[in-house]
Amino acid sequence: MFVLLAAVIANVVSLGALAFVQITVYVNGKEVHLPFGARVAQALVAAGVEPAAGDLIDADGAVLEVGSGNPAQLTLNGARCSTTDRVAPGDRIEATPGTPIIESIVVETTETGQPFEIVGSGSFVKVRLPGAPGKVTVKKGLITGKVFESAKSQEPSAMVIARFxxxxxxxxxxxxxxxxxxxxxxxxxxxxxxxxxxxxxxxxxxxxxxxxxxxxxxxxxxxxxxxxxxxxxxxxxxxxxxxxxxxxxxxxxxxxxxxxxxxxxxxxxxxxxxxxxxxxxxxxxxxxxxxxxxxxxxxxxxxxxxxxxxxxxxxxxxxxxxxxxxxxxxxxxxxxxxxxxxxxxxxxxxxxxxxxxxxxxxxxxxxxx
Ligand SMILES: [Zn+2]
The missing domain is CATH 3.20.20.370 (Glycoside hydrolase/deacetylase)
Structure with a gap:
């Protein structure tokens, strides 16, 4: 029992002592010195590296929302890590800014007008030709509604009504x-x-x-x-x-x-x-x-x-x-x-x-x- 307690005390003392020890890590290749037990976040601050998230952009590349794209990527010795992970001497941190997210493109087909013709006269009507409205297919941004491509997918044909x-x-x-x-x-x-x-x-x-x-x-x-x-x-x-x-x-x-x-x-x-x-x-x-x-x-x-x-x-x-x-x-x-x-x-x-x-x-x- 006494032996175990002595070992714990010795450990605490040694950890306290280690807090004053400086370690060297590398952030994007830059050497920084940190106290023993420091975290990735401290390493980034020490290196002056602030990797930003990507932006949300439209299909033309215009920024819609800053920082709403993919988050920044952090690796510690080649493996994904978080800012709260602790660093050890000689560790290599790579911080890469987030990539942008391009808004989704939706394809929509809408009806355009249809010519209308009335022939003859009289109180009653019958449809001689039903015809069909024209159709246009557009590709547009889901968020912005910006049209990137528009093409006629069907020519309109007239509805012809006979009065009689x-x-x-x-x-x-x-x-x-x-x-x-x-x-x-x-x-x-x-x-x-x-x-x-x-x-x-x-x-x-x-x-x-x-x-x-x-x-x-x-x-x-x-x-x-x-x-x-x-x-x-x-x-x-x-x-x-x-x-x-x-x-x-x-x-x-x-x-x-x-x-x-x-x-x-x-x-x-x-x-x-x-x-x-x-x-x-x-x-x-x-x-x-x-x-x-x-x-x-x-x-x-x-x-x-x-x-x-x-x-x-x-x-x-x-x-x-x-x-x-x-x-x-x-x-x-x-x-x-x-x-x-x-x-x-x-x-x-x-x-x-x-x-x-x-x-x-x-x-x-x-x-x-
Ligand atoms: Zn009326």
Missing amino acids: QYAVARKLVVLSFDDGPHPVYTPQILEVLRSEGVHAVFFVVGAQVAAYPNVLKRIRDEGHEIGNHTYSHTLTEAAVECDVSSEISDTSQLVEKLTGSPTRWVRPVGGSLSTAFVRAAESTGHIIVLWNVDTQDWRAARSWGRSDEIRLSVSDAPLANGSVILMHDGGGYRGATVQALKAIIPALREQGYQFCTLSELWHFLGLDA
Whole structure:
């Protein structure tokens, strides 16, 4: 027991004594003198060597983040070491700065525009050529988004839409009203239609339906048909397909919640078609319905007199069997439309026309199946 304790004391004494002993090590070939038991970090300081980590750079070599690259490399006599390792006399430390990390390059294929062509005229549309959008493949930095290479991977080809009218064997016409429901004018129009015993189609705006759900229910309750005229009525030809789809779906779901049936017919804002609108109508299961007779009732201002209102009559328009007539029950002053409607219905009846909804027209044409 005594012998062991003596040995421990002797050891401690000798270690204390050794702390005053200088040793020589080499950092990147430079000789430095350190106390016995010193660590690699002290050797680096003594040699004035401060190996930095590499930088994060982009593919062009520009520095994105200093020091975010690979860490510096340290070796002690050829083996990897850390700054806390102890050095022994004659040790050789090599300190190498970290190498840079180049940001990852991602390859992305994006769709470019697609030419759009409409041929013919009429209330209905069919896709003659679906075409395809152009595609561009780009290589770009994951962090910076910097494009290093861009190449066309597919040339665009036009979507061609044909507008047409159905050849209808009977003198049937469809009255359609856009931009409602409106709390004032829609009920007035419904009153005229009820007294004339006519059923029409109302292309409703989702936001208006949300504001006046009871007016929508009244349209349905009085036997009229409800079409979809987007939700916000703000979509332009530049709108992308997913935005068009969600506007159509939102309105359809709202109409279904209130009436029990989703919408089947859809009309774009201002009648403006685009590849996105055609695809969105198809993906949401809607049939696009435009018009071939425009009463231009939207031009009617409050200041118009009665004679001007009569100019809303469709008698001068190129009316034919199966015509779809455009009017508005919302979106502004529609007093002139209400007055004109009172003249339009008897005038068309006099010409032998009967009024039907789009579903009735479809049924008559045998398109239901
Ligand atoms: Zn509209």
